[in-house]
Amino acid sequence: MNPQIVRLTYVALILVAVLVLMTTYWQTWAAASLAERQDNSIRRVAEFSIDRGLIFSFEPRKRLARNRQRAIDGRTLFFRRYPYGPLAAHVVGYSTVGRSRTGLERSLNDFLTASNSSLSTVFDKTLDELRGKPVQGNDVVTTLDLDAQEVANEALGANCGAVVALDPRTGKLLVMASSPGFDPNLVEENFGQIEQITADCTPAAPLVNRASAGLYVPGSTFKVVTAAAALESKRYTPDSTFVDPGYCTVYGKRVNNFDTSRPFGTIDLTNALAYSVNSVFCNIGKKLGAKKILDTAKRFGFYEKPPLETPSDERLASGLYDNGRLFYPKVDANVDAGRMAFGQERVLVTALQNAMVAGAIGVGGRLMEPHVVNRIVAPGGKVIERQRPRLIRRAVSKKTADAVADMMRLAVERGTGTAAQISGYAIGGKTGTGETGVPGSNITWFIAFAGEDEDRPPELAIAVVLQNQSGTGGTTAAPIAREVMQAILQGTENP
């Protein structure tokens, strides 16, 4: 019987070896994907015994998220507090026992809980564990300018909308505000109170980060993209002239200018952008075709989620949408290019994307990767990750960008965007009023770049979007942009 017993031994050993193999699988290969599952309460609870990393604003340096230590059943647990409440809630997000995380609290969870794979973190963590001390997470320093962020929040007030301001030279995000806001401290304590938040829009959806996940009709701000596409096509120059009858005919129907009572007559492209003449862009759109314009839009970052450190489902790609789905036309005939050229049709844009457009125009066509995290710092003070400026691509030629920038400066100087003027600064901007068909519920926009003078690259680009407005972009959004720009420009002057 011995040969059989030997064979049976092999079978028995293989059975147990399979167990070793599968334990290895679950504890190494599959561990990361299991850790990320939303129903993984074990992981979520376990992470509350970690002295979670703090989250800071850039300037002034304040703690946007800190920990409150509590001992429960002999365990030391760390619960989150957000000292500035709603101020940067959409970027920072929240980390609670009961709900899955959002914002940077979610996307940077590995760093904040010291479970990232950087060698020094692994070393520090193991040391902490061996000494029986709570594991300390890595701190995150964001790029946010807290004063300007506060100005943006206050300026938005009860409006529904968003403000994004960034440094177009580096992609550094200075302001990311979304209204209505919420107090992340209430998420655990009293979520009902958040559910009852109301604002000038329904649903109020205070948890949504409108700055990167709010898609809005871009209105005339899209003319910046169209103008850039026109110049890139070499079929137009800034001095190309058009005759404006006050309307444009697409598919046999008239599309009016914003103010039909006062046609501009003969007008060049530069002035057409400064005064936002629909008929001119409508005709350019019909000439170029939708795909040509959309291809330029793509160079500016449309049709992809803007890269940012926040969770990817809190960011949306801009572009043409059909029934809630992003779509790119197979042939030009699928899209009404005339109306698309001035930002109607089905184009939808986020504030973040529009700030990127304004910024890239301002800095000569270079589209920089936006980022909201400046650096990640280990408990000992060692910087384990530092964000460096990264070029996504050159969106348009320097010549084109500079020409469109001139047009935008003219718009602020004496066109539709005069409300954004700040004396002593060179500002180029573009207003936008997206009509939803319901009176008093326009989407209004202002996008701009600003610097000390025309010859140096601007130090900030901004996009302001408001829902449910009865005024125009020039009267509603531009003043808010001006306030925020002033806070940033003067803040950097006198640090």
Next chain:
Amino acid sequence: MNARRRELFGLVLAGLIASVALATVTLARDAEISPDVVTWGALFLGLYVVAHVVIRRTAPNADGALLPLTAVLTAFGVTTIYRLDPGDGGRQAVWIAAGVAALAGTLLWFRHDYRVLESYRYLFGVGAVALLLLPSLPGLGETVNGARLWVDLGVIQFQPGELAKICLILFLAGYLREKRESLARGQLKDVGPLLAIWGAAMLVIVVTNDLGSALLNFGIFLAMLYVATGRALFVAAGLTLFLGGAAVLYNAIGHVQDRVTIWLQPWTDEPVYCSLTGELALRQDCASYQLVKSLYSIANGGFGGTGLGQGTFTSVDGSQLIPYLRTDFIFSAIAQELGLVGAAAVLLVFMLFVVRGMRVALQADDGFSKLLAAGLTFGFALQTFIIVGGVLRVVPLTGITLPFVSYGGTSIVANFVLLALLLLVSNRANEPR
């Protein structure tokens, strides 16, 4: 005597492991090492020294590794249970003491010749079936977690399945020793008992809903049949019959079907019907809740584990996150706190036990002893595979215990009896002649 000295040395090591583990648990809980640790460690070691002394008297030539390996397994088990619930830890310690008593009793009883057991083989056969069916008797059985595995005798509750396993092995060792020649020749009349046993295995599933124990007992039967006859064809035929029967039962019995569904698709993206609440829910929040949470527990351990006493088993408010942790899912508790390193170490101890047990079977010089040792060892390995494999999603999860590690009196006592039998066979095989 060399084996006995090695055994004692191994036991001291096991006692050290138990003490250090216990000290770590108290350190993590109270931030200081409780002085009781020394007492408990000494008691643990003392218990096994008693067993050692009994072995010296009754089975001096027995294998010297089996008892220390057992001690290590119980050390892992009792400290993990103590860490989860100190009260249960104390009760488990009492059960280990009862197990050592059972070991000593068995050794003393059969110290002259355990082979008298062979003549009672049919009694054991009947006993095995009776024990397996006991829980389904009205008034006696209790349904836990969808399967009838428990017997409540008023004063004492026990799982007869564990004892049935040993009875079955004793029966098969005797029966197959007698019939192996004719079976090997493949005489048709001997297929009868084979079919009868297959029928019994199916019956057990039908009456008790206990897929795990049926799989275990049938696996033991096939393994011993193979050892006795050397005919792989029998094993293939038996497996086919079992799988065929299981397929039929799968369609007929909801409980079996649920188990397989949970095994194949523990996670759903869309809500499915939840038979526990009668509402729609994601399967991970309903039927496969246990399995999924236990996988999260294992994954949370990672390579090095969280450290003893520092795993996460309860929520912030103290509520349990993983049900049946001490019994069916004890492996996922160990895997979280000791990590891959510790879990693999525990499995390695199981492997070593299997190797030593099979070595006993190889050394034995009569058919009954060989079949007995091989059957006991294979049963031990297969039981480990079925429960840990269930927790690891290798096979459908069924509620049986992890030998020497899980919480539970019947299981501990039965496995100590299994150990005693192995030691007796080993002692006889190594006796100087």
